[in-house]
Amino acid sequence: MDQRVSFITLAVRDLAASRAFYADGLAWEPALDVPGEVLMFKVADRVVLSLWDETAFEAEVGQPINRGGGIAPITLAHNCATTEGVDRVLAAARVAGADPVQPGEQREWGGYSGYFADPDGFRWEVAYNPGPIGQEVLP
Template sequence: MAPKVNVIMLGVRDMARAKRFYAEGLGAEIEQDYPNFVSLTLGEGSSSLALYEWDAAAQDAGVSSEGSGFRGVSFHYGAGSREEVDEVISKAEAAGGSVVRKPESAQWGGYFGYFADPDGYLWKVATAS
């Protein structure tokens, strides 16, 4: 069996802030909306994004909710142009995210930058070339 990712779940500290960031700020569509859980559509051909209240997500998994810093994971957004990279990063910043690495030309020929959502999850936005 080949692995298949249908849903990406993020534990969030402030559900209202996270919903605003992803739905209003980045344009994801809310599919389900409950007090501790929200499911969003990221667009055709993409996995769904689930937001789960941080402590509830840890409890569900049976692990401690303590921890911070780099989580060893980033999400990647494949952009079609340099302008799209700039636009996505600008939208993220305007919605309450932070620019971690300003867009720049890459050694491999593409163009990329990084932003963090309000909970610190890293997103790389890049062109293929």
């Protein structure tokens, strides 16, 4: 198996709310938009973020979604070339309706990052990582 990720799929409660947040609020351009079913965004070379209506997700995966308390044990990340870029993205997410979870701050690992949540509570890290791996993921 090749070492890569092709799709990241998130089951969402309200696809219209996700569309309003990502497409309208953050101005992301959908690569595929099937109302009531799925919304897909090309987020990198050969990588797609898929937002799938949770009922359709459960029908295909075959198990009910466990939505217990707390946050999902996953973060998605958007890296920026500067700390100012981090603050701009966090501000844009707030305008789009994101729940500002944590503002940008210096981290003990040498970078700068903050977090926001999308309409389903999935946490996005917005980060400036000055190390080689952080620079490698920038466009």
